[in-house]
Amino acid sequence: MTWPLLVRKSLRQHALSTAVTAASIALASGLWLAVWVLQEQSQRAFTSVDSGFDAVLGARGSKLQLVLNAVFHLEASPGNVAWADYLEIKTNPAVALAVPLAVGDNYRGHRIVGTVPEMFTGVELSPGRKFEIEPDGRCFESGFREALVGSFVARQLNLKPGDQFRPQHGLEAGDQHEHEETYVVTGVLKPSNTPADRVIWIPLEGLQNMAGHDPDAATDVSAVLVALRSPTAGFALDRHYNKDGARLTFAWPVGKTVAQLFDKVGWFAQVLRLTAALVALVALAAVLASIYNSMHARRRDIAILRALGARRATVFGAVVAEAGVITALGVVAGLAVYAIIISVAAAMIRERTGVVLEPFAFSAVFLWAPPLMIFFGALAGLAPAFKAYRTDVAANLAPES
Amino acid sequence: MPLLTIKDLRKSFTAPDGGRVELLRVNAFALDAGAQCALRGESGSGKTTFLHLIAGILQADSGSIQLGGTELTGLSEARRDRLRAESIGYIFQSFNLLQGFTCLENVLLGMSFGPGTDRAAARTLLERVGLGHRLDYYPRQLSIGQQQRVAVARALASRPRLVLADEPTGNLDARHADEALALIRAACQEAGAALLLVSHDARTLAAFEDVRDFAALNHPADPEVRV
Numbered sequence: 001m002t003w004p005l006l007v008r009k010s011l012r013q014h015a016l017s018t019a020v021t022a023a024s025i026a027l028a029s030g031l032w033l034a035v036w037v038l039q040e041q042s043q044r045a046f047t048s049v050d051s052g053f054d055a056v057l058g059a060r061g062s063k064l065q066l067v068l069n070a071v072f073h074l075e076a077s078p079g080n081v082a083w084a085d086y087l088e089i090k091t092n093p094a095v096a097l098a099v100p101l102a103v104g105d106n107y108r109g110h111r112i113v114g115t116v117p118e119m120f121t122g123v124e125l126s127p128g129r130k131f132e133i134e135p136d137g138r139c140f141e142s143g144f145r146e147a148l149v150g151s152f153v154a155r156q157l158n159l160k161p162g163d164q165f166r167p168q169h170g171l172e173a174g175d176q177h178e179h180e181e182t183y184v185v186t187g188v189l190k191p192s193n194t195p196a197d198r199v200i201w202i203p204l205e206g207l208q209n210m211a212g213h214d215p216d217a218a219t220d221v222s223a224v225l226v227a228l229r230s231p232t233a234g235f236a237l238d239r240h241y242n243k244d245g246a247r248l249t250f251a252w253p254v255g256k257t258v259a260q261l262f263d264k265v266g267w268f269a270q271v272l273r274l275t276a277a278l279v280a281l282v283a284l285a286a287v288l289a290s291i292y293n294s295m296h297a298r299r300r301d302i303a304i305l306r307a308l309g310a311r312r313a314t315v316f317g318a319v320v321a322e323a324g325v326i327t328a329l330g331v332v333a334g335l336a337v338y339a340i341i342i343s344v345a346a347a348m349i350r351e352r353t354g355v356v357l358e359p360f361a362f363s364a365v366f367l368w369a370p371p372l373m374i375f376f377g378a379l380a381g382l383a384p385a386f387k388a389y390r391t392d393v394a395a396n397l398a399p400e401s
Numbered sequence: 402m403p404l405l406t407i408k409d410l411r412k413s414f415t416a417p418d419g420g421r422v423e424l425l426r427v428n429a430f431a432l433d434a435g436a437q438c439a440l441r442g443e444s445g446s447g448k449t450t451f452l453h454l455i456a457g458i459l460q461a462d463s464g465s466i467q468l469g470g471t472e473l474t475g476l477s478e479a480r481r482d483r484l485r486a487e488s489i490g491y492i493f494q495s496f497n498l499l500q501g502f503t504c505l506e507n508v509l510l511g512m513s514f515g516p517g518t519d520r521a522a523a524r525t526l527l528e529r530v531g532l533g534h535r536l537d538y539y540p541r542q543l544s545i546g547q548q549q550r551v552a553v554a555r556a557l558a559s560r561p562r563l564v565l566a567d568e569p570t571g572n573l574d575a576r577h578a579d580e581a582l583a584l585i586r587a588a589c590q591e592a593g594a595a596l597l598l599v600s601h602d603a604r605t606l607a608a609f610e611d612v613r614d615f616a617a618l619n620h621p622a623d624p625e626v627r628v
Contacts, residue, residue, distance in 0.1 A: 002513045005506065013501040304497045307458060309486020309514035311479050394453050397497065
């Protein structure tokens, strides 16, 4: 019972410094876990987003930009695709479904994307899962000024079936020109946890023919989302568009293309991890400093314990255990810090990209990071423990007679 | 049969100038099992050092200390710690109770490094010294006399063969000193433990039949003669 009693009493006697030190460990471990899981989850979520498509066909340029624009509704479109090119890929035997997209307008900062109703009827986001519309609505009809609103947009702008709005030119909110056409909301998508939730969907020709848009590009589309009949079909199309052709870009597979983004910003993730590790190091130094500084005041207690028969190894072990327990308390509290950081970050990512993270899903980091922190915490206790080990018993049992 | 036998014991310390100064040279000392002996000596005469050597807290330069047939001076520090935990109880002038621990926990600590904790026995000991109603009190919540009684209970917690008491009444007024001394002597007698008490207080010393003069026992080398 000696070690637990000694540790418990010491923590209680130095409650303030214990609390402050554990809090710094909590911040450090929470930050560390959050950075790690965020990087891991966002990479997984972005590279495996359930868009329902295998590839994107777009203007010649960056595959990454093409995918970010057509699948995640981020960035600007790299250019246009002629209607004939859309028809060509649509009729390719290797293609199961080709859905054209047209972008260029927004409503109060939320992108308006022109497409065809098949986007919501023919696409399987994942096996057995399709887009669904809230019961009191329906999809827009081609040729009509109607709109199907993503769940996130509907919630943000409080849009419901029957509401009307006038699109604004450009991809972002601002002082841009407001189009004359008025659109009626016919339905709201049920949350799909995909970037589609952040978009206002209208008929393709509505966006192509919007007053003020270039009449010469009225039949062009911004990109074509492509679902392949078999995974291997992508090789032939990749060769056809990317190697043999020079006008268009075929971004395939979508996940691999997005992975390039993480390759490019990999250094940033490393910086974040390094920062988190440095914060953890500072917190561990705080454990060392707080216990080490208290050793002077504890000399008498240590001497008394030794006089009662405690071995040097016993007091040494008690101090190391104390450092480990303080760190463990901090790590447990760090889970709450982690929950706060990851929840806020996941909400921000969902708001800005539509990509849904699973902040509380299991990650291997939970298996190794907390024990590692506790191990290093105990290690930080070695210096004060050595000081306790070397305490001069006779000198600290004064007064002498 | 003596419980404690000391022969040719030497202990010196490093002086501020770096030289070695002999503080203790006891040629012979013996204490029988269950006996009670008081050592008379002035402050600074080396009595505490003598007790620390017997308790194994300090290591002798040379000589022999035998406790119950075990030679202390040849033991490693860890073995001396164990012997102290199992066989020696220590009562200090300033009580040296651990302030963050309750009365019961202080007594339990007195057991934990030796025979192991026994809450019932710890309670019984505190009841024996009249503190059965103060088990969960902290030392600061007790009077000086009560604190010394906790120290007595703690010293006897490991059922020691020898209790060393270093000026145990030095911080007490006359009434409390008499009570504490009577308690220490009675408790040691009941537990069958020998008692070696050091003091410079005539009133305390007068209570003992066996009183020895520490100055007559200790003959350190002349301080001017560096060892």
